[in-house]
Amino acid sequence: MRLFALTVAYKGSDGKVNQLKAAHELSSFGYFQRGSIREFMDFTSKILVERTALCSRASVKEQEYICHVYVRRDGLGAVLIGDHEYQQRVAHTLLNKVLDEFTAKYSSPQWAILKESDVNFPQLQDYLQKYQNPKEADAMTKIQSELDETKIILHNTIEAVLQRGEKLDDLVDKSEGLSMQSKAFYKTAKKTNQCCIIL
Amino acid sequence: MEDARGRRLFADLNHAFRKDPLIDEYDFLPVTEPQNNASPLLLVEHKLGLELWSVRLLFRYAYNRLMNWRDRNQASVFIDPQELIHLSRAVLMVNPDCYTAWNIRKELIENGDLPLADDLKLGQLILSKFPKSAETFIHRRWLFQRLVNQCLSSSNDSTASADGHQENGGALLCMDGIDIALGPEANALANGIRPEAAAAAVALGEGGRACAALPLESSRLLAENLHHELTVCDRAADSYASNYYAWTHRAWVVRYCFNCSLQVLLGELERTQTWTMKHVSDHSGFHYRQFLLSNLTKHAARLHRQYAKSLSGLVDAEHDFICDLVQSFPSHEALWYHRKFVFHLMMKSAKTYSSEAAATDRVINGELQALHDAVSKNDGQKRSRLESHSPHVLRQREMDAVQKTASQAKEPFQKTLARKYVEWLEKMFPSLKET
Structure with missing residues (x-):
């Protein structure tokens, strides 16, 4: 089980999402892929916070990844991207914890205007590292009853989260957060999935 | 153009x-x-x-x-x-x-x-891009086979003349073998062996492949790369889920190049524990541990003599390990399969244990009721251990634990898996009351 990215973002009343801080652990990916994968994780996290209603939780499957998302009543949200082995309850408990700590450090009026580069929240990276360890996760499962009873909605693909008529390919195309290289990476990856031989 | x-x-x-x-x-x-x-x-x-x-x-x-x-x-x-x-x-x-x-x-x-070393390097490079390339692993096996054969054939050539060197050469190779101690635990183990046991291991070549006066190049290459090969397998297994090729290759290395040396088997058991814990749905990793355990069961006596470890202790520890994983990470079929293997092993060793005990101790005579009565009398400690490891008690305990999981689990798939396990138990060990 692995965790790849942990993100805190604010969803304003106008629906716009402001990424406040993101932490990544991408050492298991190839050297040349890391940059693009990082951009894609941020891109996906943003989409998910955008499409998740206030006061709700979801776990979204996408290929071999699962993205856990929680957006609170006050618009503050967090996304954790891991693999399918990582326990859902532990992931959502971690999201709660991260949001609580972030709130203790930055008060709500700041969320809409803070820039990611100005946010000093090293705990995010620490949590991402600490929770890689299943032993740590194990201790968490024992206090899972602390997790509120908000139901976790399950989706089988990211496409299922999108609104009617929206296509992931279009969103990728339009995105400003993704570099040319990452868009090319997305396209070739799609192509090579259909046919494993590049020749 | x-x-x-x-x-x-x-x-x-x-x-x-x-x-x-x-x-x-x-x-x-x-x-x-x-x-x-x-x-x-x-x-x-x-x-x-x-x-x-x-x-x-x-x-x-x-x-x-x-x-x-x-x-x-x-x-x-x-x-x-x-x-x-x-x-x-x-x-x-x-x-x-x-x-x-x-x-x-x-x-x-x-x-x-x-140079053979160059090809080992190329294979490793290719595995960084294609971690489950079967041909690459096959080629690596050919390379290692060649190295081992070079060592062996030269030792055959020189056995007649090199009697004087035999001890030296063997010791040299064995020092390499001991360097291969995997992880801190294995090191502690190596230090913990009594000197005469260590000497015996040296004489045996710790793998029976005592090679005298090896051609320096092959023996050096082998020593350098064997240890590293396990790391190569680690990386390949990390970068591709359920990498069957990497794990079978690793098993081959342990069997063919290390000749299933007990020290390597124990070291590998230790070393792969964390890996399997972090890859609970990867059957290949558990299958490798099954390979290790099966090979350890073949050498129970030597395990006890040289490493002061009892086989049943190892199997019990594995059972605790897998039960803990089954509870912590519900709904993973690979875990339940491994549990089946481990429990089967437990029952097998319990049966041999109890039949041996019955042969030496007529009071017990395999009769369970007599056993219960006897426990309260003198010599109780030995009997309670015997009792707690009797096949009947083991089966009952396992059955209770799994049925508890089946009824308490929140996840439907975990329930299904637990129920299947119960069916398997009933089929595999049906009428234990008579035995």
């Missing part, structure tokens, strides 16, 4: 390897069109990137040239060995399952044109 570009790319690739012999990873970059005359090769921090459009050209050039040379029917072109080495490298980096290219390299090694 295409050929000329292919040749240039080929030259560029060779140049990159000359410039940085420490390249340890490569990948194809998602650039589908050539861009403003720049080289499509990128070299940063010992990582090599090839733009996708160039890969096809490079491969076509290298493959055609290599196959034209290989085709004996044609008036074949002469290519010097150095270029053959480079051509086959280019082909294999793009398509590692081209076994003709691997075979050409085998011939080059046999002719002494290609």
Whole structure:
């Protein structure tokens, strides 16, 4: 089980999402892929916070990844991207914890205007590292009853989260957060999935 | 035109390897069109990137040239060995399952044109891009087989003359073997063995492959690379889920090159524990542990003598380990399969244990009721251990635990798996009351 990215973002009343801080652990990916994968994780996290209603939780499957998302009543949200082995309850408990700590450090009026580069929240990276360890996760499962009873909605693909008529390919195309290289990476990856031989 | 570009790319690739012999990873970059005359090769921090459009050209050039040379029917072109080495490298980096290219390299090694160590390095590089390439693992086995055979044959040649050296040579190899201690626990183990046991291990060559007066080169290569090979397998298993090829290769290395040495088996059991804990749905990793445990069961007596470890202790520990995982990570079928294996092993050793005990102790006589009565009397400690390890008690305890899981689990799939396990228990160990 692995965790790849942990993100805190604010969803304003106008629906716009402001990424406040993101932490990544991408050492298991190839050297040349890391940059693009990082951009894609941020891109996906943003989409998910955008499409998740206030006061709700979801776990979204996408290929071999699962993205856990929680957006609170006050618009503050967090996304954790891991693999399918990582326990859902532990992931959502971690999201709660991260949001609580972030709130203790930055008060709500700041969320809409803070820039990611100005946010000093090293705990995010620490949590991402600490929770890689299943032993740590194990201790968490024992206090899972602390997790509120908000139901976790399950989706089988990211496409299922999108609104009617929206296509992931279009969103990728339009995105400003993704570099040319990452868009090319997305396209070739799609192509090579259909046919494993590049020749 | 295409050929000329292919040749240039080929030259560029060779140049990159000359410039940085420490390249340890490569990948194809998602650039589908050539861009403003720049080289499509990128070299940063010992990582090599090839733009996708160039890969096809490079491969076509290298493959055609290599196959034209290989085709004996044609008036074949002469290519010097150095270029053959480079051509086959280019082909294999793009398509590692081209076994003709691997075979050409085998011939080059046999002719002494290609150092064996270089091929081990190339294989490792290819595994960074294609972690489950079967042909790459097969070629590595050929390389190791060759190394081991070189060691063995030279020891056969020299047994008559080298009696004096035998002890020295054997000791040398064994020092390597002891260096192979895997992880801190194994080190503690090695230190914990009594001196005479260590001496016995040395005499045995800790694997029976005592080789006297090895050709220095092969023995050095073997010692250097055997240890490393396990790390290579680790990496391959990490970068591709359920990498059956990597794990079977690892089992082969332990069996063939380490000759299932107890120290290596114990070290590997220790070393793969964390890995399996972090990959609870990967059956290949658990299957490897099953391989380790099965081999350990064959040497229960020696395990006790040399390492002061009881087999039933190891199996019990594995059972605790897997039960804990089953509880912590519900709904993973691989875990339940491993539990089946471990429990089966427990029952097997319990049966031998109780039958041995029955033979030596007539009071017990395999009769369970008598056993219960006897426990309260003197010598209770031994009997309570016997009782707690009797097949009947074991089965009942396992049955209760699993049924509890089946009724308490929140996840429907975990319930299903637990129920299937109960069915399996009933089928495998049906009428234990009579035994």
